[in-house]
Amino acid sequence: MSVKRKLVVGNWKMHGSHAANAELLQGVLSAQPFGCDVAVCVPFPYLSEVAVTLAKGPLAWGAQDVSAHEQGAYTGEVSAAMLAEFGCRYVLVGHSERRAYHGETDQIVADKAKAALARGLTPVVCVGETLAQREAGETASVVKRQLSAVVHALTHCIGEIVVAYEPVWAIGTGRTASPEQAQEVHALLRAQLAAATPQAAQMRLLYGGSVKPDNAAILFGQPDIDGGLIGGAALKAADFVAIARAAG
Numbered sequence: 001m002s003v004k005r006k007l008v009v010g011n012w013k014m015h016g017s018h019a020a021n022a023e024l025l026q027g028v029l030s031a032q033p034f035g036c037d038v039a040v041c042v043p044f045p046y047l048s049e050v051a052v053t054l055a056k057g058p059l060a061w062g063a064q065d066v067s068a069h070e071q072g073a074y075t076g077e078v079s080a081a082m083l084a085e086f087g088c089r090y091v092l093v094g095h096s097e098r099r100a101y102h103g104e105t106d107q108i109v110a111d112k113a114k115a116a117l118a119r120g121l122t123p124v125v126c127v128g129e130t131l132a133q134r135e136a137g138e139t140a141s142v143v144k145r146q147l148s149a150v151v152h153a154l155t156h157c158i159g160e161i162v163v164a165y166e167p168v169w170a171i172g173t174g175r176t177a178s179p180e181q182a183q184e185v186h187a188l189l190r191a192q193l194a195a196a197t198p199q200a201a202q203m204r205l206l207y208g209g210s211v212k213p214d215n216a217a218i219l220f221g222q223p224d225i226d227g228g229l230i231g232g233a234a235l236k237a238a239d240f241v242a243i244a245r246a247a248g
């Protein structure tokens, strides 16, 4: 069993408003302290207000995407340097919704992770197979290929990232990977990282995909699951708090 501090990250996706964010964060803040690290990854326009609200507390914040480019004529993109100016600690990279709807390839994901690290942000690199890939017995080869692009791009600083295993068929579907299914993939990812860095055992590998208060503890109890990336349940303070409590 891992003894490192677990990490629970909320992915708000494209949800929120000034009023809803304030209420949600108030609910989470009033439940602290937590026995794990907690962060929220929010839509870009809300980074400023979230930075103010969370400034003096233990909760970290971050964004849901970052440009692979340093700066320049990339309309609509947001650089890692900009995110750093807003106090972001984390940024999601390669979420399956970005891969599926925005054509993000393994190489783009790797370049984004590199851009984030160059500015002191921790990329939460998401990998995961579709249902068709799982049913075709391709889970291991898909996640291995996705992670391998990042390992190759980052070489000596691969130990600085967080990895999130998110089976696409479990995201937002209410269908969760069983603890055994999740652990099996996490063990594969850990072994792949161990071949690349002596820090692999200390790295945090998150599980994401319909994590809820009633399944969080058993998932987080698996030896290679070091916390969670939480979508829908991160939008309700009581659920997000219960999940964070399950992590430690």
Ligand code: PEP
Pocket (backbone or CB within 6 Å): 011, 013, 166, 170, 171, 172, 173, 174, 208, 209, 210, 211, 229, 230, 231, 232, 233
């Ligand atoms: C996610 O968006 O990363 C996610 C895991 O969503 P959900 O928890 O809603 O499945």
